[in-house]
Amino acid sequence: MQSSKVIRLHEIPSGNAEIAGIASSQLCTSSGTGGNCGGGKRPDNLSPEVWDKVKNHPCYSESAHHHFARMHVAVAPACNIQCNYCNRKYDCSNESRPGVVSERLTPEQAAKKVMAVASRIPQMTVVGIAGPGDALANPEKTFRTFELISAFAPDIKLCLSTNGLLLPEYVDRIATLTIEHVTITINMVDPEIGQHIYPWIFFQHRRWEGIEASRILHQQQMKGLEMLTERGVLCKVNSVMIPGINDRHLIEVNKAVKERGAFLHNIMPLISEPEHGTVFGLRGLRGPSAQELKALQDECEGEMNVMRHCRQCRADAVGMLGEDRSAEFATEKVETMAVAYDADVRRRYQQLVERQRQNKLAETQAQLEHLPSTAQDIRIQVAVASKGDGKVNQHFGHANEFQVYEVSASGAKFIGHRRVDLYCQGGYDDEEALPTIIRALNDCHAVLVAKIGACPKSELAKAGIDPVEGHAFEFIEPAVIAYFSAYLQKIAAGEIVHAERGDAQIRQGAYTSAA
Numbered sequence: 001m002q003s004s005k006v007i008r009l010h011e012i013p014s015g016n017a018e019i020a021g022i023a024s025s026q027l028c029t030s031s032g033t034g035g036n037c038g039g040g041k042r043p044d045n046l047s048p049e050v051w052d053k054v055k056n057h058p059c060y061s062e063s064a065h066h067h068f069a070r071m072h073v074a075v076a077p078a079c080n081i082q083c084n085y086c087n088r089k090y091d092c093s094n095e096s097r098p099g100v101v102s103e104r105l106t107p108e109q110a111a112k113k114v115m116a117v118a119s120r121i122p123q124m125t126v127v128g129i130a131g132p133g134d135a136l137a138n139p140e141k142t143f144r145t146f147e148l149i150s151a152f153a154p155d156i157k158l159c160l161s162t163n164g165l166l167l168p169e170y171v172d173r174i175a176t177l178t179i180e181h182v183t184i185t186i187n188m189v190d191p192e193i194g195q196h197i198y199p200w201i202f203f204q205h206r207r208w209e210g211i212e213a214s215r216i217l218h219q220q221q222m223k224g225l226e227m228l229t230e231r232g233v234l235c236k237v238n239s240v241m242i243p244g245i246n247d248r249h250l251i252e253v254n255k256a257v258k259e260r261g262a263f264l265h266n267i268m269p270l271i272s273e274p275e276h277g278t279v280f281g282l283r284g285l286r287g288p289s290a291q292e293l294k295a296l297q298d299e300c301e302g303e304m305n306v307m308r309h310c311r312q313c314r315a316d317a318v319g320m321l322g323e324d325r326s327a328e329f330a331t332e333k334v335e336t337m338a339v340a341y342d343a344d345v346r347r348r349y350q351q352l353v354e355r356q357r358q359n360k361l362a363e364t365q366a367q368l369e370h371l372p373s374t375a376q377d378i379r380i381q382v383a384v385a386s387k388g389d390g391k392v393n394q395h396f397g398h399a400n401e402f403q404v405y406e407v408s409a410s411g412a413k414f415i416g417h418r419r420v421d422l423y424c425q426g427g428y429d430d431e432e433a434l435p436t437i438i439r440a441l442n443d444c445h446a447v448l449v450a451k452i453g454a455c456p457k458s459e460l461a462k463a464g465i466d467p468v469e470g471h472a473f474e475f476i477e478p479a480v481i482a483y484f485s486a487y488l489q490k491i492a493a494g495e496i497v498h499a500e501r502g503d504a505q506i507r508q509g510a511y512t513s514a515a
């Protein structure tokens, strides 16, 4: 076992103090030699080098997001372009959308916050800079923050998100700092379309508008992506699906970024509530439906890996994807927090998490091998109420979203979240929420929950959605495969007839940061 150095918060400089000495406390990195820090089952299509980079990154690996957390540090307030889906003016702790944060940090405050979070959330493996503006429009703050983090906590992965305008200028600095993950938000490869998304950019000391602005942005994005992939940096492309503007065009975007070596494409729904004050919101543009989003993601998946578990995080989010614990780590709390970063504790905890993940994988594999032969032609969707840990562990009435899995003989594939109104409103308006929830789940055959009341149970059953409590507190994938197996057995016994389900009618939730 490698030696570990415990670093206390007061050791982090508050100005430009030297950091080099502390960097010598090299710890076990996420690449995990000997399989101790990771060792997950590597998919056949990934090289060992790439698998090392993604296996415990919650955004780059769907299976990792149930087990590992990320945090963002909001050190980059300025932005150099304007997107019509962004308004950074209003903050609300209950919303997630581009550029919204509760507080902006200096690099030193950010490093302290990272150490505090790392010591309290040992499964936090990644720190990202995703705004609230653009990471590369604030290069000194961004890179200083990354330098501090890699000096004090070298086991944490560094992740940067950008609109790409200044990427070509900074790729070498990114590679030198071993920032292994870069996200570029690319919404078009045709400036004719881009001019409807970007009213202006600020580049080389002047403001550009119209089609010329989009032409420059496009050229910079493509060049930056090529330069990064040439240097072995893993690139994810985020695209916002804007119905009527770039929805069909995103197939071309997908091809263009795949050709240039992007690893993953994350297609996210537009968030356009008018109260957010964005141009698109005020114009009444709608976000895509769950089904429209899935259809586009399916179409693009033939070309490359597609991310479907994005939670459209705020630029100061902390915790597992979908959870935000940033309020626990507000600057004034971090300043007085008696915490210490202990790499050995973190490593041992992550090993434990990884063992749990492996057990779950083994269980899932065993179940798939025992599915009835009739499974080959059947595919169903199952919704799950979960409050985390990768388990079916939430009461139906307490769920404000459901995770949806497509299950077949190939396994359980996560296909998206469905945000809904809470059913349980303390006795007020409970019934009013139910039709919305049923509409959101009407392409699912079943909903797996920890518990459910008699009334919603009966209404769901009437709508043809099977409410299931029998897998409470089990891991999600084994649970949905067990449900699928029982479903097939009922078909074989002539108890039910398999039928496709209708489209979900709900609109997707909101889009947020450039991450």
Ligand code: CLF
Binding pocket: 058, 059, 070, 071, 072, 126, 127, 128, 129, 130, 159, 160, 161, 181, 183, 236, 266, 309, 310, 311, 312, 313, 321, 513, 514, 515
């Ligand atoms: Fe953050 Fe982005 Fe890194 Fe992830 S988020 S900088 S790659 S660590 Fe992840 Fe959040 Fe979606 Fe971004 S779920 S918004 S894709």
Ligand code: SF4
Binding pocket: 079, 080, 081, 082, 083, 085, 086, 087, 098, 099, 131, 132, 133, 134, 163, 513, 514
């Ligand atoms: Fe800038 Fe990001 Fe907002 Fe676009 S979404 S204007 S890149 S902060």
